[in-house]
Amino acid sequence: MNFFRILAVVFIAYLSYMAYEKGIELKAMGTNADGDGIGISFLGIQTAERVPEGNIPQHAHGFFVFSVILGTSGLLLLFLPLIKKLVPSSLKYWMRKQLETD
DSSP: OOHHHHHHHHHHHHHHHHHHHHHHHHHHHTTOOSTTOEEEEETTEEEEEEEOGGGHHHHHHHHHHHHHHHHHHHHHHHTHHHHHHHHHHHHHHHHHHHHHHO
């Protein structure tokens, strides 16, 4: 397997894990925030300056969804060589059957 592909999968897995942890942190906080709201930062980058208390669970769900999308992307990148081997042969078989019926 290509070294850069493995490195990319590890990096994507790390980002997915960090997004999941941020979602858990926000979910645990719930609606208990001091003042008007909270600021949300991810990996040192501020994503939202002031989030009202009622919107904190929605941001937690957003981080969970982001984590799932990143994890799925990492798995697809990891299994890409296997997918490339399996898909073309099945597509050729399907196309051959379609041409025979026409």
